[in-house]
Amino acid sequence: MNQDNDAGGGRSGVSRRNFLGGGLVAAAVTPLLTGQAEAEAAAAAPTADGVTQVSVRAVVNGSPVSLRVDPRATLLDTLRERLDLKGTKKGCDRGQCGACTVHVDGRRVLSCLTLAAATTGHQVTTIEGLADGDRLHPMQQAFIDHDGLQCGFCTPGQIMSAVAMVDDEGPARSDDEIRERMSGNICRCSAYPRIVDAIRDAQQAMR
Numbered sequence: 001m002n003q004d005n006d007a008g009g010g011r012s013g014v015s016r017r018n019f020l021g022g023g024l025v026a027a028a029v030t031p032l033l034t035g036q037a038e039a040e041a042a043a044a045a046p047t048a049d050g051v052t053q054v055s056v057r058a059v060v061n062g063s064p065v066s067l068r069v070d071p072r073a074t075l076l077d078t079l080r081e082r083l084d085l086k087g088t089k090k091g092c093d094r095g096q097c098g099a100c101t102v103h104v105d106g107r108r109v110l111s112c113l114t115l116a117a118a119t120t121g122h123q124v125t126t127i128e129g130l131a132d133g134d135r136l137h138p139m140q141q142a143f144i145d146h147d148g149l150q151c152g153f154c155t156p157g158q159i160m161s162a163v164a165m166v167d168d169e170g171p172a173r174s175d176d177e178i179r180e181r182m183s184g185n186i187c188r189c190s191a192y193p194r195i196v197d198a199i200r201d202a203q204q205a206m207r
């Protein structure tokens with residue numbers, strides 16, 4: 001599983017990377033468009049394969065972004081390939097591992113199963129947007145303090161999932177509940193005991 005060689009797609013013979021990287025506009029991120037007509041005209045421009053792009057306007061890690069994307073583009077690919085936010089990992093690309101977990105309006109979502117176009121008007125937060133300047137989020141600090149990782153591939157998803165679990169859904173009342181509620185985040189290195197330790201401590205710090 002190589003996070004930077006994960007072109008994805010391929011079943012149709014054309015990868016998502018091609019859709020996102022080759023067929024669309026060259027600029028990765030453009031400032032918010034000021035003219036409605038300009039935005040609509042741009043959104044109506046078809047890609048080379050005849051697919052009509054759609055506009056996405058969202059706030060990502062606190063900054064407004066406006067993009068034109070293939071309507072089939074996932075949030076995961078858009079974050080990684082268009083916005084260069086590669087902290088969000090692509091594991092299974094089919095909703096089974098949790099590596100791609102991000103927040104949309106504070107809730108944990110699987111970005112591989114979320115269309116980028118559906119995030120218009122919403123706040124998206126990735127692992128890159130979790131710290132407060134130089135100060136790590138308590139969950140990030142707890143993972144470091146407890147050495148809650150080995151290869152680290154699953155870690156951004158684990159942390160994003162754990163933060164939303166506590167903040168949005170409420171703290172877990174036991175280690176078993178942490179394990180149950182984090183069961184959608186798979187760690188192939190089996191660092192689970194220390195992940196649970198980290199989440200247990202971070203919950204206290206987040207109160």
Ligand code: FES
Pocket residue numbers: 089090091092093094095096097098099100101110111112113
């Ligand atoms: S990459 Fe999204 S759940 Fe595995």
Ligand code: FES
Pocket residue numbers: 148149150151152153154155186187188189190191
């Ligand atoms: S630390 Fe390696 S997959 Fe979790």
